[in-house]
Amino acid sequence: EDKVVQSPLSLVVHEGDTVTLNCSYEVTNFRSLLWYKQEKKAPTFLFMLTSSGIEKKSGRLSSILDKKELFSILNITATQTGDSAVYLCAVVKGGATNKLIFGTGTLLAVQP
Amino acid sequence: GAGVSQSPRYKVAKRGQDVALRCDPISGHVSLFWYQQALGQGPEFLTYFQNEAQLDKSGLPSDRFFAERPEGSVSTLKIQRTQQEDSAVYLCASSSRPYTGQGGYSNQPQHFGDGTRLSIL
Numbered sequence: 001e002d003k004v005v006q007s008p009l010s011l012v013v014h015e016g017d018t019v020t021l022n023c024s025y026e027v028t029n030f031r032s033l034l035w036y037k038q039e040k041k042a043p044t045f046l047f048m049l050t051s052s053g054i055e056k057k058s059g060r061l062s063s064i065l066d067k068k069e070l071f072s073i074l075n076i077t078a079t080q081t082g083d084s085a086v087y088l089c090a091v092v093k094g095g096a097t098n099k100l101i102f103g104t105g106t107l108l109a110v111q112p
Numbered sequence: 113g114a115g116v117s118q119s120p121r122y123k124v125a126k127r128g129q130d131v132a133l134r135c136d137p138i139s140g141h142v143s144l145f146w147y148q149q150a151l152g153q154g155p156e157f158l159t160y161f162q163n164e165a166q167l168d169k170s171g172l173p174s175d176r177f178f179a180e181r182p183e184g185s186v187s188t189l190k191i192q193r194t195q196q197e198d199s200a201v202y203l204c205a206s207s208s209r210p211y212t213g214q215g216g217y218s219n220q221p222q223h224f225g226d227g228t229r230l231s232i233l
Contacts, residue, residue: 004154031219042116042203042224043155050219088154092219097168099145100205100222102154 002027006089006103014111017079021106023089024071031094033065033072038086038105046074046087079110114138116225118204124231125194133189133228137206144187145222146179147203155203161187162209194232201227 004025013019025033032050036043047056049065049072056063060079065072076083086107090100117136125131137144142163147155148171157171163184172179176194181187191198205222 034221036224041226045221045223048219048221090154096162097157097160098143098207098219099157099160099168099171100147100155102147102156104152104154 002091002093002101004089004091004101004103006087006106008106009104010107010109012109012111013079015080017110018075018077019079019108021074021076021087021089021108022071023073023103025089025091025101025103026070027091027093027101029094030067031092031098034090034092034100035063035072035074036088036090038088039084043088076108079108081110081112084108084110116204116206116223118202118225118228120228121226122229122231124233126233127194127196129194130190130192131194131230133191133202133230135187135189135204135206135225137185137187137204138208138223140208141206141223142184142209143207143222144181145205145207146187146189147205148173149201149203149227151200158189158202191230194230196232199230199232201229203227 007022035046047063052067086105088105089103144161146158149155160168161181176192178190205224207220207222
């Protein structure tokens, strides 16, 4: 059965801290892995990772994929209160659909 | 439109009533997905459309759930004879599907709407 597991489930940090969020997966017919940020509304797209070892970066956020060990990490440096959200990891299962298999998310709370 | 639009944002219904949830995808997006998100969980796949064709409905939990996209644009998810366990946020996502030649299509990220929060009393 396909599964995506995220850790930790929740995390509380102070502004300025660096955090690392983890995502491991077992999905047949893997195509790519995506990270989303979800506040009270729509999950907003952060990164799509298809190849191992290539870091994707956007401001203070970065992510990397390891297709041999079947995991990805999302790093956030110099955290701000606006980074507080649920971070969702999802794997694209290839085929006619390319549907997303999601983890349960990591709830990040950044305190001032 | 600029983003995926869903309506209504909130829907309260009594058990046994029928409900209809609407999704207006990003203009030109061929692929449309519906997901169900229970409280504290990640979204779970319900169904997929490529233009007007429903290619995958393996995630629909029962035959009370029905989705359509008759003109390949707006989609409606209908739930008949609602039950309390249907209470969840229903998310719609769309993506483009650019053809890369020789029968191949590029894998593009899905973009989500704000969802409809459905509460069944």
